[in-house]
Amino acid sequence: MLDIKLIREQGETVHNQLNRRGPGTSADLDRLLEIDKQRRDALNQSQTLKNKKKTLSAEVGNLKKKGQDASGPMEEVKQLNVQIKEWDDKSNSLDEQVRSTLLKIPNLPSETTPDGADESQNQEVRQWGGKPSFDFKPKNHVELGETLGLLDLKRAAKISGARFAVFKGQGAALLRALIQFMLNTQTRDNGYEELYPPVLVNEDSLMGTGQLPKFEEDLFKLRDDELFLIPTAEVPVTNYHRDEILPEESLPVKYAAYTLCFRREAGSYGKDTQGIIRQHQFDKVELVKFVKPEHSYDELEKLVADAESILQKLNLHYRVVNLCTGDLGFSAAKTYDLEVWLPSQNTYREISSCSNFTDYQARRAMIRYKGKDGGKPELVHTLNGSGLAAGRLFVAVLENYQQADGSIQIPEPLQLYLNGQTQLG
RNA sequence: GGAGAGGUGGCCGAGUGGUUGAAGGCGCACGCUUGGAAAGCGUGUGUAGGCUUAUACCCUACCGAGGGUUCGAAUCCCUCCCUCUCCGCCA
Numbered sequence: 252m253l254d255i256k257l258i259r260e261q262g263e264t265v266h267n268q269l270n271r272r273g274p275g276t277s278a279d280l281d282r283l284l285e286i287d288k289q290r291r292d293a294l295n296q297s298q299t300l301k302n303k304k305k306t307l308s309a310e311v312g313n314l315k316k317k318g319q320d321a322s323g324p325m326e327e328v329k330q331l332n333v334q335i336k337e338w339d340d341k342s343n344s345l346d347e348q349v350r351s352t353l354l355k356i357p358n359l360p361s362e363t364t365p366d367g368a369d370e371s372q373n374q375e376v377r378q379w380g381g382k383p384s385f386d387f388k389p390k391n392h393v394e395l396g397e398t399l400g401l402l403d404l405k406r407a408a409k410i411s412g413a414r415f416a417v418f419k420g421q422g423a424a425l426l427r428a429l430i431q432f433m434l435n436t437q438t439r440d441n442g443y444e445e446l447y448p449p450v451l452v453n454e455d456s457l458m459g460t461g462q463l464p465k466f467e468e469d470l471f472k473l474r475d476d477e478l479f480l481i482p483t484a485e486v487p488v489t490n491y492h493r494d495e496i497l498p499e500e501s502l503p504v505k506y507a508a509y510t511l512c513f514r515r516e517a518g519s520y521g522k523d524t525q526g527i528i529r530q531h532q533f534d535k536v537e538l539v540k541f542v543k544p545e546h547s548y549d550e551l552e553k554l555v556a557d558a559e560s561i562l563q564k565l566n567l568h569y570r571v572v573n574l575c576t577g578d579l580g581f582s583a584a585k586t587y588d589l590e591v592w593l594p595s596q597n598t599y600r601e602i603s604s605c606s607n608f609t610d611y612q613a614r615r616a617m618i619r620y621k622g623k624d625g626g627k628p629e630l631v632h633t634l635n636g637s638g639l640a641a642g643r644l645f646v647a648v649l650e651n652y653q654q655a656d657g658s659i660q661i662p663e664p665l666q667l668y669l670n671g672q673t674q675l676g
Numbered sequence: 677g678g679a680g681a682g683g684u685g686g687c688c689g690a691g692u693g694g695u696u697g698a699a700g701g702c703g704c705a706c707g708c709u710u711g712g713a714a715a716g717c718g719u720g721u722g723u724a725g726g727c728u729u730a731u732a733c734c735c736u737a738c739c740g741a742g743g744g745u746u747c748g749a750a751u752c753c754c755u756c757c758c759u760c761u762c763c764g765c766c767a
Contacts, residue, residue: 294726298736305695305736308748312694315747325747332747496686496723623705627731628723 252353252615255287268359271366271576276357283352286345293342297335304331354458355465358611360576361548361585367575373588374575379559380568382592387655391595392646393526395653396422399676402527413524414516414531416642421675425648425661426534428668429641430509433536433561437638441557443507443538448487450510451478456490459616461582461608471513471531480513484537485635492541492618497631499622503542503550507638510535527642528600534641540634541618544610547632548585551607555587558603558638565662567647568592570599584609589639591647602643605636 258265262280269277307324314321365374396402401422407415418426437443454477457463462470462482471480481487488508497504512535523529538557542550555571562569574586583606590599610630613619619628652660658676666673 291726294736298726301736304747309695311747316694321747328747 252611253356253359254610254614255283255349255353259284259287265359269356271360271364272357272579273368273577279352279356283349286348286352290342290345290349293338293345297338297342300331300335300338304328304335307331351464354615357581358584358608360579361607361609363548363573364579364585365573365575368577370575370578372575373578374573376571376573376587378568378570379563380566382568383594383651385594385653385655389594389650389653390657391526392649395649395657395659396527398657399659401425401649401675404526411531414529416527416530418645422645424669425665425675426641426645428665429644429648430534430536431668432564432665433638433641433644434507434509436561436564437507437536437538437557441505441507441560443505443557446488446491446506446508448484448491448508448510450481450487450513452481452486452490453478456486456493459490459493460486460612461615462486465581468517469515471515481510482514483512483635483637484508484510484535485539488537488539489612489618489633489635490616493616495618496628497541497618497620499543499620502620502631503540503546506539508537508539510537527646530642536638536641538605538636538638541620541631542634543620544629544632547607547609547634550632551585551587551605551634554634554636555589555605558589558605558636561639561644562589562591562602564664565644565648567651569602580604580606582606582608582611584611587636589637591643592651593647594650594653600643600646602647603637603639606634608633608635 253265258280262284266277266280269280307328310324311321311328314324365372367373390398393402393404397404399422400420401418403417403419407417410417434445438445451473454463457470457479470482473479487510488506491506492504512533513531516529516531519529527533538554540550540554559569559571569589569591572588572590574580574583574588579586586604586606588601589603589605591602592598593600609632612633613630618631618633620631621628648662648665649659652662654660654674658674660674661669661672
C-alpha cells in the first residue's frame with residue numbers, strides 16, 4: 252500500500268511513477284485525494300464535537316457529585332451524540348473507500364527498474380556458466396522422467412486432473428534431495444533461519460502481502476472455511492511478523508521456508524501444458540527478509556546471490572534478468588528473475604523471482620522496527636525470492652544432466668542426499 | 677465436538693460506571709551517587725489518526741474485535757475471534 256501522505260504531497264510524481272507500469276494505472280488518484288479530503292473534514296468535525304462532549308460529561312459528573320441538577324448538559328450531550336454519529340458514519344465510510352482504493356494501487360517501480368511493456372523488454376543483467384553441449388538430441392523432462400519411471404503424469408491426471416504430478420521412486424527421492432540440499436545451503440551457508448509455516452492462511456495474511464483483494468482468482472479457496480491455500484511461502488512467512496514492531500538490532504531478519512505452493516493458474520490455459528513446469532501444486536524453498544529501508548536494495552543483490560548459489564553449486568547455466576515495469580509484480584518495486592537453461596526448449600525458464608517490496612507490504616501488514624533509543628517506529632522493507640522452485644529445478648537437473656544412454660548423472664552436491672548414488676537409470 | 681477459565685501497556689499485574697492512557701512492580705533509557713561497578717535515589721518510557729515546518733504543543737481514538745446501554749464504559753449487555761485446562765475424537 253502506498254502512503255496516502257506521499258500521494259497528497261507528491262501526487263504528480265506518484266502519478267508518473269505508477270504510469271510507468273502501463274497507461275491508466277494511476278487513474279484513481281484524483282478521486283482518491285478528493286475522498287481523502289472529505290474524510291479528514293468529517294473526522295475533524297467529529298473530533299471537535301467529541302471534545303465538547305467530553306467537557307460536558309465531566310460537568311455532569313461534577314454537578315451530580317454536588318447533588319445539583321444536571322439535566323441541561325445531559326440533554327446537550329444527547330443532541331451532540333446524534334451529530335457525532337453522523338460525522339463518524341461519514342468519516343468511516345470515506346475511510347473505507349480510501350483504504351479499499353489504496354489496496355488496489357500497485358507499488359511504485361524502482362528507479363532501477365527498466366521501462367517496458369511486457370517480458371520481451373526485460374533486461375538481461377548477467378549470465379553464469381555455459382550451455383551444455385550434447386552430441387545427441389536432448390530429450391525433454393517428460394520423456395526422461397517417464398522413461399526412467401521418475402514421473403507419472405497420467406496417473407496424476409486420474410487422481411487430481413491436469414497440472415498435477417506424481418513423483419515416483421528415484422524421482423521422489425531426487426525431489427526430496429533437492430529440497431534438502433536447498434534448505435541446508437540457505438540455512439548453513441547463507442545465514443537464514445528455517446521456518447515451516449502453515450499452507451492454509453486467512454484473508455488478512457493475503458491482504459498483507461498483496462495477493463488480495465485484487466488477485467483472488469489466482470488462489471485456491473476453501474469452501475467451508477475462510478482460508479486459502481498459499482500460492483507461495485512469502486505469504487505465511489512475511490505475515491509471521493504482521494502487526495509487530497521489531498527491535499532495530501535484530502535486522503536484517505532472514506528466513507528460509509520450504510512449503511508446498513498452490514496456484515489456480517487461471518488465465519494460463521494452453522501455457523506449458525506438457526510436463527511439470529506449470530503445476531497447481533509445487534514445492535518451493537522461499538527466502539524472506541525484513542530489513543532497514545536504507546539497506547533494501549543491497550539486500551536484494553545479496554538475496555539474488557543466495558538464490559544463485561544453488562544453481563552454481565549444481566553447475567546449471569542461467570541468466571539474471573531485471574524485470575521491466577510491464578512485467579513487474581503488483582507489490583514489487585524491483586524484481587530479478589533467475590532463468591535456468593533448458594536444453595529441450597532451447598531457452599531460459601524462470602526458476603526464481605527475487606523482489607524488493609520496499610515498504611509496500613510492510614505498510615499493509617504493519618511491520619515496523621524501532622531503535623533502542625526511542626523514536627517513532629518505522630516501516631521495514633520486505634524482500635523475498637525463491638531459493639529455488641524445486642519442481643523446475645528437478646526439470647533443469649534432468650535435462651541438463653542427461654546422458655546419451657538416457658540416464659541422468661547426479662550432480663555431485665546432491666549425491667550426499669541420495670545415499671552416494673551417482674546416476675539415475 | 678462437550679465442560680470450564682481467561683484475553684489490560686515490552687513483561688507481570690491492579691482496576692466492576694465518573695475526568696484512568698490506565699495504580700504497583702519488573703524491564704529499559706537518561707541523570708545523580710562511585711576510583712569503577714552493584715545497590716540506592718531521581719526523571720522519563722505505548723500506538724494510530726488529526727493539526728503542524730516539526731518525531732514540539734494541542735485534539736481524537738485505542739484495555740482481543742465489532743455492536744449496544746448510558747450524560748459518561750477497561751468496567752454493564754450482545755455477537756464474534758483467540759488462548760489455556762479437563763473430557764471425547766484423531767495423524
